[in-house]
Every structure is written in C-alpha cells, then in structure tokens.
Amino acid sequence: MLPTACYRPDQDSVILEGPSVSQIPPTACRRRRLSPGGQRLGLALLLSLPTMFLPWPAFAQIASSLLNPLVAAWIRSEVQQVDNLRVQIAGSDAQILNGQIPQAQVSGDNLIYQGFQVSHLRLQGQDIRLNVGEAIQGRSPLRLLAPVPVQVSLRLTEDDLNRSLQAPLIQSQLAQAQVQLPFGGQAVPFLIRQPQVTLQQNRLRIQAQLVTPEGVEVPVTVLTGLQAQGPNQLRLVNPLWVSEGQEIPIPGLADFPIQLDPGVRIDRLELQPGQILYEGMLVIYPEAAAVPQG
Numbered sequence: 001m002l003p004t005a006c007y008r009p010d011q012d013s014v015i016l017e018g019p020s021v022s023q024i025p026p027t028a029c030r031r032r033r034l035s036p037g038g039q040r041l042g043l044a045l046l047l048s049l050p051t052m053f054l055p056w057p058a059f060a061q062i063a064s065s066l067l068n069p070l071v072a073a074w075i076r077s078e079v080q081q082v083d084n085l086r087v088q089i090a091g092s093d094a095q096i097l098n099g100q101i102p103q104a105q106v107s108g109d110n111l112i113y114q115g116f117q118v119s120h121l122r123l124q125g126q127d128i129r130l131n132v133g134e135a136i137q138g139r140s141p142l143r144l145l146a147p148v149p150v151q152v153s154l155r156l157t158e159d160d161l162n163r164s165l166q167a168p169l170i171q172s173q174l175a176q177a178q179v180q181l182p183f184g185g186q187a188v189p190f191l192i193r194q195p196q197v198t199l200q201q202n203r204l205r206i207q208a209q210l211v212t213p214e215g216v217e218v219p220v221t222v223l224t225g226l227q228a229q230g231p232n233q234l235r236l237v238n239p240l241w242v243s244e245g246q247e248i249p250i251p252g253l254a255d256f257p258i259q260l261d262p263g264v265r266i267d268r269l270e271l272q273p274g275q276i277l278y279e280g281m282l283v284i285y286p287e288a289a290a291v292p293q294g
Helices: 036-053 056-078 093-097 132-136 158-164 168-175
Strands: 004-008 013-017 030-033 081-090 100-113 116-129 148-157 191-200 203-211 217-228 233-243 246-249 257-259 264-272 275-284
Touching: 056 081, 056 100, 056 132, 093 100, 093 132, 116 158, 148 158, 158 191, 168 191, 191 264, 217 264
Parallel strands: none
Antiparallel strands: 004 013, 004 030, 081 100, 100 116, 116 148, 148 275, 191 203, 203 217, 217 233, 233 246, 233 257, 264 275
16 A cells, blocks of 8 residues: 555644554545655655745744654655654754754654564654755755764564564675684684574573584574673673583673674663563764764
C-alpha cells in the first residue's frame, strides 16, 4: 500500500498514512496517493501552496503542524521499513521556519535500516538544525545540517539480532575474523558461517560453524555475559567454550573490551531472555559530516 497524504481541516494537520496507520473514515478527509519517488516532493509542494495565497504570518501559524509529516516522509525514505512511526516536534513557528528545532521525539516499531533490524526505537533530540526553508520550497529534500546528540531507547529481540547478523556489513566483518581457539596457539583466520544468537538472563549463547583455512568445518558454541564498561565500551564476562557438554573457560577473551563508536554512550544495557534493552545516547551526523575517530 502506497503512503497517503490526508489533510484534516478539523485538526489543521496533515496525516501521513501507510500500512501500519489506522484507517480514517472516507468522510474524515480527502486522500491523494503519492508514488514512492514523489513522496517528499509532494509534501514539499503541499507545504508551499499556502505561501501563494496567505501572507507570511498566516502561513507561519500552520508551519509547525505541517512539518511533522514532512519529517515522517523523510524518515520513511531513509529506512527500508518502519511501523507505527510517530513524530512530535516542539518549537515556535519562527524557530521551525528558520530550521531550528528545539525539541523532537521520534518512535517506531520493526525498523529495518541497511539490513539491521530493531523491534522498537525511540529517539529524543534537542537543538536540531534542518534545512526546513529549502524543503518547504521544494528546492532540496529535508536533511540534517549539524550533528545532534539524541537520547536512545531500543529493544532488540533474538530475531532482530539473528537477522542483523545477515546484514552485508556484519557478513564482511565475519569474513575477516581471526579466531583463537581455547587450546592455545596463535589466532588464525576462520570463515564464520550460520551464526545464531540465543539471549538468556544476563548472558548470551553464540553458535556458529567455523571453517578452517583447510576447509574443515568446526561447530562451536560460546556462552558469555556482556556488560557495559564505561560510557562507550563493552566487555565479555566469563566467556566459556561449550564442547560435548563441557564448558571450558576462554582466558584470552575474559574481560575482553569491545570499543564502541565515540558518539555512543551506554546508560543501561540489560540482557533478558529473548531480548536486549538499551538506553543511552547516540550522535547522529549529517551525511556529509565526518565522524570523529576515538
């Protein structure tokens, strides 16, 4: 089902509808279907129409109510899938029309971005700069102008993790993996196939097939805890190599640090049966901005 832009005079707002949005009775609004390629252009044209007939102050009074669907359309264009998308923007009309968003909140379910899947995501940001003027006039798609730190709350399920393990970025990392077996010796390159994660209370079980340089497949199971260590670092807790019913400690991986992006901060990380709960901060950068290296 293609997205639908629906104007509701009684609420002085535009509603962007899609497969996951509840249906509104035909008498409640007039709908115009937008092709995927013209989604943002159609909304930009819709936003520019009032300027042809209304003085600028009158247009400013409705700008804030029309920006929400424009941002929603932009988000939908950037991701492969998202359900129950909600966008709430707070600020005066003058601030918004100048591209300065004092506060915004975005939430959605079943989000897929570049092969990564998240069951639930909520973002809260402040002092956001967007090219609102250009977008309203149809001269440019809506885009971020400066890095913005956002508060993040997300829930990852086992299915999310296992599907994300098939993402091209993860697969390329696995293809270059160096694995050291717990029996000693130097790390050697292994091809990691069919990785599968099971989430338990305060720990996770990882199963995979390791293919040696000689082409021999070795089934492996690793059981480990995972905790935050500092604001942007994780560590493995008591990792065990499970073989033929026996659990063998892996000293080389005990307390092994996993460094995260410098723009990530962990406030809460909780492993529960079947899901991971995360709360923290993430810096979102404009497409052309370079991410600082930590």
